[in-house]
Amino acid sequence: KNVEAKKDEYVIASDTAFAPFEFQNDENEYIGIDVDLMKRAAELQDFNITFNHIGFSGAVQAVEGNQADGMIAGMSITDEREESFDFSDSYFESGIQLAVQEGNDDDISSYEDLDGKTVGAKVGTESADFLDEHEDEYGYNVKLYDDADQLYEAVSVDAINALMDDYPVIGYSVAQGQALETPIERESGGEYGFAVKKGQNPELLEMFNEGLKEMQRTGEYDQIISDYIDDSG
Ligand code: GLN
DSSP states (O other), rough: OOOOOOOOEEEEEEEESTTBEEOOOOOEEEHHHHHHHHHHHHHHHHOOEEEEOOOOOHHHHHHHHHHHHEESSSOBBTTTTGTEEOSSSEEEEOOOEEEEHHHHHHSSGGGGGGOOOEEEEEETHHHHHHHHHHHHHHEEEEEESSSHHHHHHHHTTSSSSSSEEHHHHHHHHHHHOOOOOOOOOOOOOOEOOEEEEEOHHHHHHHHHHHHHHHHHHHHHHHHHHHOOOOOOO
């Protein structure tokens, strides 16, 4: 072990509903890939954590405002975020995608078809940035939601025509029975990293990286992923 914890306990901020990365089980406990990876890294590297599930943009603000020591929330490593955060090694390769209610995709097969329609995303996310960037080009309206429950509900009751989110999260909700279709190829990129505020808690970042490497070496990493994502189809 190369680094020692410098705090008795590190506060880790996270999202509220971002299955399969963090979500509540039937006992209202938070589980998921991020939760398991973080907890196991803490065990392996001998540091204490307490999770604070406050939503994605809430987590970003908590780390920026020193109310949390780090965040793990399916957070994509982007150039812009690297100006205010230090990221761990990437632990998952993701990407964003458009989804529509099943049966409603007949007239949507490209971004151009979104002209005059309303597309939702979660506030502060890569998907929200993508939608903002292309709003004029494709002529849709953007509607932002604080959490995924509201966003997915909105598309299922036709309050919005489509949503944009990370593809494994859409995939998980489809696997859970939500009637969604993804008529447009996903946008590639979006490596997830654990993040600390720039220049702060370097030992925490290093301990996460060391723990992650060990989990990858022992196969525990693959086991955690396959606990939540069925790769067979
Ligand atoms: N990966 C996306 C981002 O970093 C979404 C993360 C999330 O919603 N928890 O913006």
